[in-house]
Amino acid sequence: MGMAMKQPSGPSSGDYYESRPFTELYDEYFDRVNRYLRCRVQSTWDADDLTTVVFLKALEKFEQYSRTSPFASWIFRIAHNTYVDFMRKNRELPVDQEDFLGAEPDDTWQPERQALTNEEIRLLRDRLDLLSQDQRDVLMLRYFADLKISQVAEVLGKTESSIKMISYRGLQKLQKMYERGDSE
Template identity: 50%
Template sequence: MNTALIFPKMNHQQIYEEYSAKIYRYFRYRVKNVWDVEDLTTTVFIKVYSKLEQYDGRHPFGAWIFRIAHNALIDYMRKKRECPVDQDTFSSLKATDELPEECLLIQESTDVLWQKVHTLTVDQRNVIQLRYLADLRMNEIAEILGKTEASVKILHFRGIKKLQQMMKAQA
């Protein structure tokens, strides 16, 4: 599908102006190093521009960009995990920090939860991902998805309720 038909009036600069602050904020709350946040934000827009012709319009453009951002964050975290711990970080650990087993259980629970998110409707899944992965407010999500704020709140409520039921059933 021709992207010019989907957003004919948006050029690269307008896309950047529309989404850069949101993408930056998404990374800022997850990555400590400001330079890495800036690099990640730049990386996202390089990928968006290079893959712009691949955007097919099945999902909202904002959700597509945030999926690219999320994938860039995952790649960054994988690379960071491979780095050895520096002495300052190691010496700052406290006895009250979670044990590795607890961290693993939390990670497994989180993985299960996100697997269940993928069973929600596309609209519910988009709202949940933009709310909790992108830290966007309901009015921002409504704007990105082209829906009213009330319908986004309903999708969020129903999605969360369904997730709670699925997690209870599993426990």
């Protein structure tokens, strides 16, 4: 009967309250953060290291988390900043698509998803890299971290309408690339 006192009631509602302990939130958000970082950085090793850094930072700062805003926005702000820091320090390294998802042990793959080839994912990565930095950030947070528009806005410190527009333009551009079948 582990009833929470007040369940999160939605990111935009005024009475949002996150009452779950850190470990429970970790269990829920690890997959999303790990997936997000694995999409963003070239090597899975780096992505996993960054995931570790994100949750260690989150634990250290957990007392500062207000709980009146969604945990998703908070943890992904840490994740995104960690990623940005990492990229700043590793600016000279090009994204090596061979490392992205390459040589991944089978036990980390869901069987039903194995039908998707790495080639398809590489292609998507190629195309995302052709977008602007803003578009890439928004689409990654929106569709790979699975954040809501309002949460992406919080993470990136932009307005919701701005995120909607960036997302829309990014999707249009991506769509055209798919239609043309190119990654140039």
